[in-house]
Amino acid sequence: MTIIALAASSRDQSLNVALLDVILTALDGAAGQVERVDYRLFEDTPQYSARREAAEGPPQGMKDLADKISAADGLIFVTPEYNHAIPGSFKNGIDWLSRISVTLMAVKPTLIGGASASPYGAWRGMKSLRPSIELLGALTMPYMISMSGVGSKADIEARFQDPMARVRIDAALNAFRGQMAAKQ
Template identity: 30%
Template sequence: MAYLLGLSGALRGASTNTKLIHAAGRVYGGDLRMGDLRLPLYDGDLEEAEGVPASVQTLADQIKGAEAVVISTPEYNKSISGVLKNALDWVSRTDGSPWAGKPVAIMSATAGRAGGERTQFALRLCMMPFRTRLIQGPEMLLADSSNQFDADGNLTDARAQKALEGLMDALKAEVARG
């Protein structure tokens, strides 16, 4: 069964990046599944001694099985979160290139006024070796994110909603290309 996989670069329960993924899932339609990025820190010695952890393999299998992936990340010190980078590093160690040819949309929700421009640039660089079909736009940059959702998790800003709809339309079009 086809599904959209959401990966949030923030673990916090009230994460606005997770809220943004859920909003994207409603726009995209269908089955949204969330990947769990609560993984052990990448450690080559651990990998050599025990192999790829089951939680990492589960994530890689989710990526491979998804029709598309949407990633939303905060901006930490002008780049992506350590949680997201760790997950990308671990998944790169699995067999079968789960990212190859996968349609991927990226977004960001941040407290700052730029909405995560630098984190999206950094994430695009991190995704290059995986040979995804990365959607180039429209950009979904959600600034002042803690004030952008209503009690039901819907975006309150019409421009942000329009940008999200445009990004999800572009992702659906890329999926349809096959």
């Protein structure tokens, strides 16, 4: 089993990179082989336009990522929230991926997470991600992992140890594990 994992941030000390690390540790091998995508691919991808697509086709980096996603058994996307949505470079990359294949993520178990120092925990960003990837066929889990009011990886790790928080975290992780197991 192969999982593509992406934290939509390349910032030093990123809370979302930290959350992805903690999620992968919590899955403890149940995720199978994990390939992490470097978010700089998204940051370096040119802005999508129909004119550019007609003249040049999709960027090679996005075609390579599409091949990896197509071959993967599951996906984990962790995103910050920018103005109640996902980062523009993340949406731009998804737009390019959609031009490669509208069924790219078809029936792939997909776990979504997000972390923020704000009281909303990137909730609105995660919520805005769902329609874009569901359009590509992603089988999103009914629960997402939202970390609000965190300022460091240590805060996220502590939240993963909190029995009250673990109820929702475990619901998301178990749904993802269950969908991955069903693919075997």
